Amino acid sequence: MHLSGGRLREFAQGCDVLGGGGGGPAGDSLPLALHAVDLNGPVEVVDLAELPEDGLVMPCAFLGAPAIGAERIGTCRESVAIRRHVEHHFGKPVVAMLCTEIGGYNGPAAAALASHAGLPLLDGDGMGRAFPGVDQVAMQLAGVTPGPSVLADEHDRVVTVHAEDGAWLERLARTVVTGFGDRGVSSEYVMTAQQARADGAVVLGSVRKALRIGELLAQPGSVVRRVRALAGEFDGRVVAEGRISAVLPATGPDAEVLATNRRTPAMLEGIGPDRGRTLRLEVGHEYLAVIEDGEPLATMPDIITLFDTYTGQPVSAERLRYGLRVVVLALPCPPLWRTEDGLALVGPGAFGLDLPYRPLEVS
Amino acid sequence: MHLSGGRLREFAQGCDVLGGGGGGPAGDSLPLALHAVDLNGPVEVVDLAELPEDGLVMPCAFLGAPAIGAERIGTCRESVAIRRHVEHHFGKPVVAMLCTEIGGYNGPAAAALASHAGLPLLDGDGMGRAFPGVDQVAMQLAGVTPGPSVLADEHDRVVTVHAEDGAWLERLARTVVTGFGDRGVSSEYVMTAQQARADGAVVLGSVRKALRIGELLAQPGSVVRRVRALAGEFDGRVVAEGRISAVLPATGPDAEVLATNRRTPAMLEGIGPDRGRTLRLEVGHEYLAVIEDGEPLATMPDIITLFDTYTGQPVSAERLRYGLRVVVLALPCPPLWRTEDGLALVGPGAFGLDLPYRPLEVS
Numbered sequence: 271m272h273l274s275g276g277r278l279r280e281f282a283q284g285c286d287v288l289g290g291g292g293g294g295p296a297g298d299s300l301p302l303a304l305h306a307v308d309l310n311g312p313v314e315v316v317d318l319a320e321l322p323e324d325g326l327v328m329p330c331a332f333l334g335a336p337a338i339g340a341e342r343i344g345t346c347r348e349s350v351a352i353r354r355h356v357e358h359h360f361g362k363p364v365v366a367m368l369c370t371e372i373g374g375y376n377g378p379a380a381a382a383l384a385s386h387a388g389l390p391l392l393d394g395d396g397m398g399r400a401f402p403g404v405d406q407v408a409m410q411l412a413g414v415t416p417g418p419s420v421l422a423d424e425h426d427r428v429v430t431v432h433a434e435d436g437a438w439l440e441r442l443a444r445t446v447v448t449g450f451g452d453r454g455v456s457s458e459y460v461m462t463a464q465q466a467r468a469d470g471a472v473v474l475g476s477v478r479k480a481l482r483i484g485e486l487l488a489q490p491g492s493v494v495r496r497v498r499a500l501a502g503e504f505d506g507r508v509v510a511e512g513r514i515s516a517v518l519p520a521t522g523p524d525a526e527v528l529a530t531n532r533r534t535p536a537m538l539e540g541i542g543p544d545r546g547r548t549l550r551l552e553v554g555h556e557y558l559a560v561i562e563d564g565e566p567l568a569t570m571p572d573i574i575t576l577f578d579t580y581t582g583q584p585v586s587a588e589r590l591r592y593g594l595r596v597v598v599l600a601l602p603c604p605p606l607w608r609t610e611d612g613l614a615l616v617g618p619g620a621f622g623l624d625l626p627y628r629p630l631e632v633s
Numbered sequence: 634m635h636l637s638g639g640r641l642r643e644f645a646q647g648c649d650v651l652g653g654g655g656g657g658p659a660g661d662s663l664p665l666a667l668h669a670v671d672l673n674g675p676v677e678v679v680d681l682a683e684l685p686e687d688g689l690v691m692p693c694a695f696l697g698a699p700a701i702g703a704e705r706i707g708t709c710r711e712s713v714a715i716r717r718h719v720e721h722h723f724g725k726p727v728v729a730m731l732c733t734e735i736g737g738y739n740g741p742a743a744a745a746l747a748s749h750a751g752l753p754l755l756d757g758d759g760m761g762r763a764f765p766g767v768d769q770v771a772m773q774l775a776g777v778t779p780g781p782s783v784l785a786d787e788h789d790r791v792v793t794v795h796a797e798d799g800a801w802l803e804r805l806a807r808t809v810v811t812g813f814g815d816r817g818v819s820s821e822y823v824m825t826a827q828q829a830r831a832d833g834a835v836v837l838g839s840v841r842k843a844l845r846i847g848e849l850l851a852q853p854g855s856v857v858r859r860v861r862a863l864a865g866e867f868d869g870r871v872v873a874e875g876r877i878s879a880v881l882p883a884t885g886p887d888a889e890v891l892a893t894n895r896r897t898p899a900m901l902e903g904i905g906p907d908r909g910r911t912l913r914l915e916v917g918h919e920y921l922a923v924i925e926d927g928e929p930l931a932t933m934p935d936i937i938t939l940f941d942t943y944t945g946q947p948v949s950a951e952r953l954r955y956g957l958r959v960v961v962l963a964l965p966c967p968p969l970w971r972t973e974d975g976l977a978l979v980g981p982g983a984f985g986l987d988l989p990y991r992p993l994e995v996s
Contacts (some may be wrong), residue, residue, distance in 0.1 A: 355795075427796040429805060432718075438790055445812030446792070449805045 271379050271478075273391070278303050281369045285377030287483050287500070287599075288476070290557035290573040291587035292556030293374020293400030294336030302346045303378040306385035311445075313381045314390040314479050317364055318515035321392075321463035325365030327472075328356055328460055329396055329409070330383050331376040333421070333444060334453040334587075339375055346382035348387055348422040348455035355420050355428050356460055365463065366392040370407060372476040373400030373556075373573075374586075391477060392466075396459070396603035398473035399573045402555045404440040406616050408606055409459035412471035419443045420457045423450040430456025470606040479504075492580040497597045509560055509567050509628060510549055511579065512538040514594045533558070533622065538598070548587065549598070553587050558621050560598060568600035569623065571607040571616040572630045575599045600630050634841075635675035636744050636754070641666050643847025648740030650846050650863070650962075651839070653936040654950035655919030656737020656763030657699030665709045666741040669748035675754040676744045676841050679729055684755075684826035688728030690835075691823055692721055692744050692772070694739045696784070696807060697816040699951075701994040702738055707746035711785040711818035716750045717784050718791050719823055728826065729980040733770060733819075734837040736763030737949075741957045746818065754840060755829075759822070761836035761967035765918045769979050771969055772822035775834035782806045782819045786813040833969040836859050840985075841863055842867075842900075856945040862968035870993060872923050873912055874928050874942065875901040877957045896921070896985065899953055901961070911963070916950050921984050923961060931963035932986065934970040934979040935993045938962045963993050 273281060278300065285296040307313060330349055332339060353364050367387060369380030372395035395496040396407035397540070405416065419431040419439050429446045433439040437459070447454040466472050486500045494511060501508050516537040533554050540547035549567070552558040557574035560567045568574050576585040579595040606612050608629060620624040634646060641663065648659040649810040670676060676849040684690070693712055695702060716727050730750060732743030735758035747754040751938040759770035768779065782802050792809045796802040803819070829835050849863045857874060864871050879900040896917050903910035912930070915921040918938035923930045931937050939948040969975050971992060981988040 275864075351795075362761070422726055425801075427805065429799055429809070430793045431790075432714075432792070433790040435790075438788075442790065442792060442809065442812045446805065449808030487848075 271315045273315060274307045274312035275304070277481060278307065279383065280377045280488055281381070281477070281481050282484070283487050284480030284483035285312055285372055285374055286584040287487070287575050288377070288398070288573060288587070289373030289400040289584065290556045290575055291553070292402065293371055293376060294339060295586060296374050296378050297491070298340045299375045299379040299382065303382040303385070303519060306346055306382040310385045313385050315393050316390040316467055317393055317461065318472065318474060321365050323462060323464040324362060325463050326356065326360055326362050326460055327366050327368050327392060327463055327466045328353065328364045328389070329368040329370040330380060330455055330457050331370035332379055332453065333447045333456045336375060336451070338435050338451070338453045342453060344453065345424045346379060347386045348424055349383035349387035351422045352420050352455060352457050353389070353428060356457060359418060359420070359430070360460060362380045362462070364389060366390050368392045368472065369395040369476070371397050371400050372480055373397065377480060377633055379404050391457060392472070393477045394472040394474045395476040396473065398476055399571070400556055401616055404443065404456070404458060404487060405436045407459060408470055409432050409461065411606060411611055412468055413613065414459045414461045414465060416458045416473060421450070421454050423454045461494045464610065472562060473604045473606070487582065493577055493579055494597050496582065497577055497599050501601070503598055504601050505631065506599055509598040509600050510538065510540055510544045511542050511597050512544055512547070512549065512595070514590060514592055514596065515539040517590060517592055538596070541595065552623060554621055556587055558623055559618065559625060560600070566625050566628065568630050569618045569625055569627055570621050571603040571612070573601040573603060575601070602630050634678045635676035635842035636678060637670045638667070640844060641670065641741065641744065643679070643849070643851055644744070644840070644844045645741045646850050647843030647846035648735055648737055649939050649947040650850070651740070651761070651843055651936060652736030652763040652947065652949070653919045653938055654916070654948070655765065656734055656739060657702060658949060659737050659741050659917045661703045662738045662742040662745065665707060666745040667746070669709060669745040676748050678756050679753040680756055681826065681829055681835065681837065684728050684905065685704045686825060686827040687725060688730050688826050689723055689725050689823055690729050690755060690826055690829045691716065691727045691752070691820055692733040693743060693818055693820050694733040695742055695816065696810045696819045697813070699738060701814070701816045705816060708749070708787045709742060709785055710749045712746035712750035712791050714785045714791045715783050715818060715820050716752070718793060719820060722781060722783070722793070723823060727752060729753050731755045731835065732758040732839070733757060734760050734763050735843055736760065740843060744805070752775065755835070756840045757835040757837045758839040759836065761839055762934070763919055764979055767819070767821060768799045769913065770822060771833055771836050772824065774969060774978065775831055777822045777824045777828060777834060779821045784809050784817050786817045806978055830987070850945065856940055856942050857960050859945065860940055860962050864962055864964070867964050868994065869962055871900065872961040872963050873907045873910060874901055874905050874960050875903045875907055875912065877909070877953060877959065878902040879956055880953060880955055901959070906960065915986060916953060917984055918948055921986055922981065922988060923963070929988050929991065931993050932981045932988055932990055933984050934966040934975070936964040936966060938964070965993050
């Protein structure tokens with residue numbers, strides 16, 4: 271299968287849905303992917319089983335402030351230098367690009383990065399959605415070594431970070447990206463195809479899933495109806511239709527000084543068939559939980575996505591505003607996040623929520 | 634020749650003199666060098682001519698805030714990881730440590746770093762004094778490629794920076810050091826011994842020179858007399874004896890917001906044989922110029938060092954205070970800095986001074 275033109279647009283739409291409100295807008299990186307494909311031809315999507323077992327799989331994602339990604343049009347040619355340094359460091363060829371984070375901006379960005387690096391894109395990703403942490407990836411659960419972190423900007427400047435400790439790796443990588451001007455591509459958890467084939471080392475099928483979501487949303491019909499079709503196909507649930515009746519002041523540890531810890535709860539008043547219901551949304555970088563009468567209806571790591579009832583577009587967490595009319599969709603996260611280790615890394619507690627995790631289907 | 638114990642103390646004293654008020658106090662890194670020698674035995678000082686021509690010479694220096702170096706006792710074991718990464722990158726063995734900056738803190742620090750890395754210390758350095766810029770080294774004039782920049786902290790975290798552009802290399806290296814906690818060792822301008830032997834690629838003899846300065850200052854006699862002996866042996870000049878009568882408010886571009894650009898002029902009133910004279914000192918990270926009646930008596934890149942008349946200790950630029958009694962010594966800089974290219978890199982203009990450079994001897 272190949273990605274180009276209309277398929278890329280549908281793919282981007284699916285990436286926004288899988289972002290669960292986070293990861294930045296896929297619409298901002300879509301032009302980069304379309305441009306890359308114009309230059310280099312369609313991006314080939316490959317299955318893990320097709321790759322030579324000793325070849326390297328190279329995960330890539332942008333780090334930095336999403337606002338910079340929106341304002342500064344980049345090239346996505348960072349992957350050229352990253353590939354060169356990864357091959358030099360590991361002494362093996364890279365055979366495929368892996369999207370670190372399928373949700374949001376980094377989905378279409380991975381297609382553009384693959385195209386410029388002359389690589390196929392693996393049908394999979396590291397998260398199956400969007401998460402804020404560099405270590406919140408399937409590779410971490412599978413015990414793949416995260417370092418070195420290879421970072422590049424679009425002017426062929428490359429920085430490699432070696433640290434045993436994941437927290438330091440992330441700290442130094444983010445510092446470097448700040449030095450780049452708050453936008454850079456980062457590659458961690460490079461592994462051989464053989465390592466990637468270990469159970470749960472990669473979330474498989476994410477690219478095709480995003481594409482299929484985009485296809486479903488491109489069908490005719492009302493927004494609610496299309497979202498219901500999507501829920502039906504992916505074992506999800508339409509939680510409610512409603513109107514944002516309040517976006518509350520930020521709370522959480524150091525909420526005032528540290529944007530990364532900020533949580534801005536919001537209230538949703540049911541409309542239409544849901545009139546009379548009141549839901550509370552916990553909102554961080556992503557939508558963290560939907561709560562009704564003190565009971566969580568859906569929580570991290572399941573995917574909570576809000577669609578604007580008028581435009582049908584997913585509403586990112588940072589653009590949530592008073593008065594918006596939305597349909598709230600919840601989709602199950604990949605099964606690996608529902609294990610004990612998975613929940614320790616990305617469960618409600620990892621986002622400061624004092625809530626138990628119950629799979630969406632049993633809430 | 635070997636460095637240990639008493640010799641290391643004299644060496645540190647000489648490094649402070651060659652710092653010209655900058656480079657941070659050598660007394661802060663001396664304990665690290667003494668400790669390294671206790672553990673590993675004396676540090677061998679070698680001549681460039683002794684090294685195998687294909688072996689690598691590895692320059693090292695601490696980057697970051699000098700105050701952190703004073704407060705956080707380090708290990709100087711950063712060089713172990715740097716050596717490993719340099720050898721991996723270049724695919725050749727490192728055969729000697731080169732002190733990037735003999736002036737101040739980085740002089741004794743280089744001895745400690747050499748000791749832990751199991752390397753001899755080359756009798757030379759990159760500056761022949763102290764300068765604030767990463768590119769203000771002999772290697773830059775000689776056309777040695779600066780990158781990659783290999784940086785390490787004392788916990789075996791290593792970051793390598795690749796950038797064609799020296800300004801970006803320095804920007805990213807400093808950003809990384811900030812990430813380390815404002816203290817880290819940096820290696821740039823790695824070269825083969827053959828490259829180092831090119832005319833002016835290294836300032837030769839700096840280690841022995843610092844040692845000899847320390848020896849002279851350890852002689853009995855008044856401070857003024859010992860400083861005169863030093864001036865006599867190294868073609869320098871005692872500019873004046875005096876008392877700091879004013880330290881003026883900071884000036885210079887962005888002086889208020891950017892500490893790196895700050896200049897704090899000071900006034901010196903002559904005492905003893907110099908009674909009646911008034912001198913102006915231009916002070917940045919180092920002493921930049923001594924001016925009398927509008928005429929420069931000494932300017933960058935010649936070395937201007939102030940000795941406390943009571944203690945005999947060099948007074949660093951940041952510790953200059955109203956009321957101090959000092960002897961002002963000027964020493965000629967290494968000849969390579971007096972060339973046209975040298976002056977473009979480290980002449981008065983490079984420090985924002987609108988003064989011509991005249992060699993000390995003809996002022």
